[in-house]
Amino acid sequence: MSVRETHDARAFPARPARSGAAGKRASAGDIWRLLEDVPDPEIPAVSVVDLGIVRGVEQAGDEVVVTVTPTYSGCPATAAIRLDIEKALRARGFDRVRVESRLAPPWTTDWISAEGRAKLRAYGIAPPEPGGCAGTAAAPVACPRCGSLRTERVSQFGSTPCKAQHRCADCLEPFDRFKRI
Amino acid sequence: MDRDLFEFALRMGDNALILGQQVSAWCGHAPALEEDIALANTALDLIGQAKLWLDLAGEIEGAGRDADALAFLRDARAFRNALLVEQSNGDYGQTLMRQFLFDAWHFPTLKSLAASGEPRIAAIAVKAAKEAEYHFERSRDLVIGLGDGSEESHVRMQRALDLLYPFQGELTAPDSVDEALRARDVAPDLAAVKLETDRLTLETLAEATLRPPPAPVRKGGKTGLHSEGLGRILSDMQFLQRAYPGASW
Structure with missing residues (x-):
């Protein structure tokens, strides 16, 4: 949660005075x-x-x-x-x-950047497929660890509202999947 | 104040709030970890939607009440939720059946409201419809799985249906508020919503080998006439603000 306050302090053009300028x-x-x-x-x-x-x-x-x-x-x-x-x-x-x-237009997983998808995958979360729509009857989900498409959904909900739980039949690891909406 | 619009926003918000409050009671008590997580997430979606609707109701009212004031400082007679959502949790099957009967109305309603001529309503509906579709998909699957499951699960699901089915009709029974808002192109024609709700409900029940009981529609909640259950729900939900007025963290 914390923001690294000193991070990239020099990169930013001369830290502005706290005067509102x-x-x-x-x-x-x-x-x-x-x-x-x-x-x-x-x-x-x-x-x-x-x-x-x-x-x-x-x-x-x-x-x-x-x-x-x-x-x-x-x-x-x-x-x-x-x-x-x-x-x-x-x-x-x-x-x-x-x-x-702002509520409208509503957020869709299509707005997650390509970089964001790569970061999710590297973190162990299967990113949502593009072409957002509700529902879960979608294309096969690739395991973020071994890439196998032989995966199954364990539960429609996961550790946060935006994720579901899946399992890989090849490497046998459970993983989170970012739900496509 | 636009009385009809205020009433409508309260109805949408109170349905989501009371059902969300009831479902949240399963947190830590569901029969399986995955179900526990699913119920908690469903409750979270509903309470989030309730906040959107009730903030809108407060804005329409223009008397300085926000979602919190409307949720925690109204008495039972001022609530506008349908009787269905205040029916007790019962066993897990009864909770699921209540959710399913609600979802089969909620999802088509929100889909229709997405085209509302009132942009603030359309914005909430588009957002909430995605969540409601997901809820419907889940409650439908589980009603089929348990209805067409073991002898015991079938008996329990049929019992839950006998108890709760009479309450579904209130959600699609139009009154003067619904008629006025339909005429203004703010809310959908409830006859059309009812067709879709009935189709989704009856198709699922048939697949679940469950039979809806012949029963009259039981209603009252939309106009503030509630069953005993709502008082109990509110005494729990509103306790903190009643005991310690203005408390916050």
Whole structure:
């Protein structure tokens, strides 16, 4: 959950004074790059940007407005994500940060970046197949460990709202699958 | 205030809230770990949806009440959930049957509401429909598995159906609020929703070798006339805010 406050402190153009001037000195692109270092609190291998839940970054005067969308209506990480984004930007001198929530259009797993999918797989979670739609009767799921397609679903739900539990018939390992929605 | 819209948002929110509260009681008690996780996740989805609907209701009302105020500081008569969701958990089969009868209404309703002329309703519906479809897929599979399962599971599922089926009809029985909102293109025609709900329900029950009982529709919750069960649910759910008003963390 914690954001490494010192990370890449030099890379960022001269840390702005805490006077609220940050907004004028940083571009939206700079802010996006900062958000790429904010991990998802429940799947820290991916960032909030990788997951596609950051829908917009705007600067209004010296205020930064970040718009996020929830993955699942009741996802308990939503509040933590808002807080983490605020903390990360405040730590970089953005004193006035507002995180807004936007429901429509609804988040889909198609918004997870290619990089995000690769990170999920490396972390042991089968990424969602592209072509988002609800339901689970989908293409075979590849085991994130051995790549086998001989896998089966053990349970429709997993350790977080966004995952289901599967098992590989070849390497026999159980694994989480990011549900496609 | 737009009274009809307020009532409608309360109904959607209260259905999700009360069912979510009831299902969450299984956390740590389900018959298998996977089921425990599934029930907890279902409850979480429903409570998340309840927050969206009740925040909208508070916004429409314009009296400064948010989802928390509506959930924790209303008395039973002010709740607008259908009687189905306040029926007790019973055994695991009864909980599943209640979920299935609800999902078979919830999913087609949300699908229709996604095309609502009221954009705030459409936004919540599009989001929630994805979750409801997943819930329906699961409760349908389990009703078939247990209905067409062992002798014991079949008997229990039929008993649950006999008890709960009469309550499903309230969800698709239109009243003046539904009619007014349909005329405004905000909510769907409940006759169409009923067709789809009945189709999903009866097809599944047939496959599960279960027979719906001939029974009159039992209703009242949509207009605030509840069964005894709701009072018990609220006494548990609202305890903290009643005992320690304004408590937060």
